Amino acid sequence: MSDFDYDLFVIGGGSGGVRAARVAAGDAGAKVALAEADRYGGTCVIRGCGPKKLMVFASEYAEVVEDARNYGWSLQEGPFDWTGFHARLSDELDRLEGVYRKLLKNSGVDAYDARARLKDEHTVELSTGETFTAKHILLATGGRPVRPEIPNAHLGLVSDDLFHLEELPKRILIVGGGYIACEFACILHGLGVEVTQFYRGAQVLRGFDEEARGLIADAMTERGIDLHLGTDIVEMRCATDEDLEGHPQSAISMSGTIREDSEEPAENREGPIWVKATNGDAAVFDLVFFATGRRPNTDDMGLEELGVKLGRKGEVLVDEYSQTAVPSIYAIGDVTDRMNLTPVAIREGMAFVETVFKGNPTPVDHEMVPSAVFTQPEFGTVGLSEEDARDQEPIEVYSTSFRPMQTAFAGRSDRVLMKLVVSRETRKVLGCHIVAPNAGEMIQLAGIAMKMGATKEDFDRTVAVHPTMSEEIVTMRNPTRHG
Template identity: 70%
Template sequence: MTFDLDLFVIGGGSGGVRAARMAAASGARVALAEASRMGGTCVIRGCVPKKLMVFASSFREMPAEARAYGWDIGDGAFDWTAFRARLHAELDRLEGVYRRLLDGSGVTIHDTWARLADAHTVELADGRRFTAKHILVATGGRPERPDLPGAHLGIVSDDIFLMDHLPRSILIVGGGFIACEMACILQGLGVAVTQFYRGAQILRGFDDEARGLVAEAMKARGVNLHCGTNILEMAQAGADHGLTGAVTGGGMGPPVGESHAPEGQSGGPIWVKATNGTEATFDAVLFATGRAPNSAGMGLAELGVEIGRRGEVVVDSYSQTAVPSIYAIGDVTNRVNLTPVAIREGMAFSRTVFDGIPTPVDHELIPAAVFTQPELGTVGLTEEEARARGPIEVYATSFRPMRSAFAGAPDRVLMKLIVCQQSRKVLGCHIVAPEAGEMIQLAAIAVKMGATKEDFDRTVAVHPTMAEELVTMRSPVRKA
C-alpha cells in the first residue's frame, strides 16, 4: 500500500516535536498537527512559564537577605503586568523556535485538530485526510476539575499564566507538585495563599522526611496549609449562602493588585466551605487536583487501541499500541509524566521505527525536582520504598546552610542517601535545598551508574557547599 506520509504526529509538544524531527532526519516524510500552540504543555503552560515565575517569586526575600549582608536596599514591589508581558514575549519566542526547528527538518505543520479515521488515516478538522504508514499520538494531558458544587468558579493551572492581575488571596486545592509549586510561587509574589489537601501530607509519593521538611518550610514562609481538608462546596460570595464577602477563616491578606476573575468566570470573591467546618472567601480558587490524558474524541478506542481507566493510551515498552501502526508517547500514556521522559520516548520511538534499532524506553531511576521554596530534588527509591524491599541504611543530615544562617533566616536543608546493606549501592538520593534541582541532576548520574556509598565516600568534598554533605556522611542515622 502506498501512503502519503511515513509518519503523522498528532501533538506539538516536546515529545511529538522531537519524534517528528528525528524521523525526518532519517529521511521519513513527516507531518505534524497541533490544535493549540506549538511547544505543548511544557513550553506554553507548564515547565517554562512556571520556572520563570519561580525565579520572579524568589526575589521577594532577596532585599532582606541583602541587607543582612551589608547592602543598603529597599524592599521594592512586584509588577505582575510588566512581568506578564515579558513572560508571554518569551513564550512567543520559544514557540517560534519550535516552529523553525520543525520547518528546518522538513516537517509539514498543520495548525489544527486531528483524529484517526482508521489505522493509517488522519483526518483534520477541515476534513482533509492524510494516510501514513505510522501514526504517533503525542497529545499530552489536561488539568482536571473536581466534581463539586460551584467548581466552575475556580481556575486550573493553565489559567495562572493568563491572569490580567494577581489576586489578593487564593485557595489552592491539591497537594501534588503543581499545587505546592504554585503555592510557593504565588506566596512569593505577595498573594495570601491558603492550601487544602485531602491527604495526610503533601507531595504523596516522595520521601516522607523530605516532603515533611518542604511542608514545614512552606508554612514558615506564610502558606496557610491545611492537610486532611477539602472543599465541601463553593459559590459566589454574597449569593444564597448568605455571606457578603466577610472572611470567617483563611484570611484575605494584604492587597497586591486588583482582584482578577479568570475569563469566562462570573468574577468577585468566592465563598468556600471546607470539610473541617470553616468558611472563607478568596479572590480566586485554583484546582491543582490532577491531570488527565488527552485521548478522548480521537477515534482510538474505535480502532482497537486499548484505553486505560483514566483515559491513558496503553502501550508496550516500545510505545506501540494494540494497533501495530499506532504509537503513543508522553503524558497521554500516563507512564512518567515529565517532559524529558516524553522526549526520550520520542527518541526511542524514532530509533525503533525509522532507524531499525529496537529501543525500549528506560523508565528506571528518573530524577525529578519539585520547584517549591526550598526545592526538592529526588532520584531512586524513597526510604519507605527501599525499606519494603530489604535491609537498608539511611544517611541523612539536616542543617542551616551558611548563606541563610548568616542572614539570620531559619531555613533548613536536607541531604539524604538510601543505601542497600548488601550491595552497598545508593538506592535513592533526596535533597531539600535551594537549587536542589541542579544538585540532583548530577547526583542522578552516580545513582544511575550504580555508585555505592563507598564511591560517594571516596569523592573529595567541595567546601564550603551544601552538597558536600552528600560525600561526608560517615555513619547511618538508622538501619531498617
C-alpha cells in the first residue's frame, strides 16, 4: 500500500494538465487527483484558442457579402449581433468545460475545485483547507496576461476580458504587436470596430519570418486597421468632458455600458479613455486593450521555498523530461515558458506520463512544431525563419507572392506568400512560411513532411494540385535569393 494519498497530484485543469491526469489514471492505472481554481479547460478552451477562433470565424463573414456580389449573388449586408453571438459562445464554452470535467471523471481522476499550493515536496494544500500527499506533483498552472507598468493601466483590458464584453466598443486602441494583439486587431476590425494599434517595435510579430511579418502588416493596414509602429502610450486617464468634445460615440466599460448622457460624473466613469502617444498625438477611445505580455502562474505557490527554481519571468525551470530541481515535482505547459502552444503542452503531458508512470524515459520534442497566427490573412509557419536559418548555415530561399484567384476575381487586392527556406548543404527544408487564407490548415500538412526530413527535391517531385494556392509550394524551381 502506498505511503501517499495519490500517485500523482496535478495542479491546473488546462489541456496539458487534464491530458496528463487522465492518461496517468486511465492508461497507467495511477491514483490521480487534479485541482483547478478556475474553469476547467484552461487558457486555450476558456479564454484563448477556442473562443478566439470562433471570433475569427465570425469576423471573416464581414467580407462575404461584397465578395458574393462580385460572384453574382444578390445579398444584403446587416449589422453584426454581438449579443446573439456572445450568448452562443458562452454556451459553447460551458459545453467544452463539461467535456473536460467528464473526461476526468470517466478516467477516475479526483477533481478538486480549489486553488492549490505546495506545502512540501510531496504535499499539496488546497484553499479549502484540505491537504493531500502525492508521490509526484505536476505543475500545469499555465500563464496569465499582464498589464504594463504605467499609471492608470487598470483602465485597460487584457485578453481575458475581451470574451466578457457586454457590447462591442466603437473605437478601441490595441497596445502590442505580438500574435494576440494582431489577431484581435483583425477580429475586432472584422466585427465592425474602429481599431487603432500601437506597437513600440519596428514591425509586428517579432520573432517570426521578416517577409511574412511585412506582408501581414501591409494587409492589416490596407484593411483599415490604423497601425502605428514605433509608438507607445505615454499617458492615459479617464476622459474629461473637454476630451470628449468631438467624440460622440458611446463608451463601453468592462462592467457594462456608460452612455454619453449618463448622470455619473465623468471622473468616476470607467468609459472613455484619453490616451497620449509617444508621437505626441492624443485621442479618446472607448476601450484600451493591452496585449503586451504574459507571465507564468507561479505566484504564492511555495515553489522557491521548496527549492523549485524559477526563471526571470517566474517560469518553472525544468530539464528535458519536465523535471524541476525537486525530483518529485514536474512542470509542463505555459508555466515553463518553453513553447507556449496547447498541442505542445499536451505532448509534454504525454511525455511526462511515459517517463514517470510507464518506465519509458521520453524527452520532450520541441523541434519542427507547426503553428498558426489567425490574422487576416492567416499565417502558418514551421521551422526556422529566413533570418534564423541564415545565421545558422548557408541557405537558399524560394519565395513567391501573388493575388489568389478567389479574392482577385472578387476585386480584392489581397496577396498571399508561399516560402521555403532550404539548407544548401543537406537540401532539407528548414522552414516553411505561408500567409494566406486557411494557412493554418496548410502548414499542418507541410509540417508532417518537414518532420520526416523532406528535402527541396522531395517537394519538387510532388505533383501540384491545380488550381490551388498551395500548389506554389511544390512548383517553385528557382531560388529567389541565397544567404
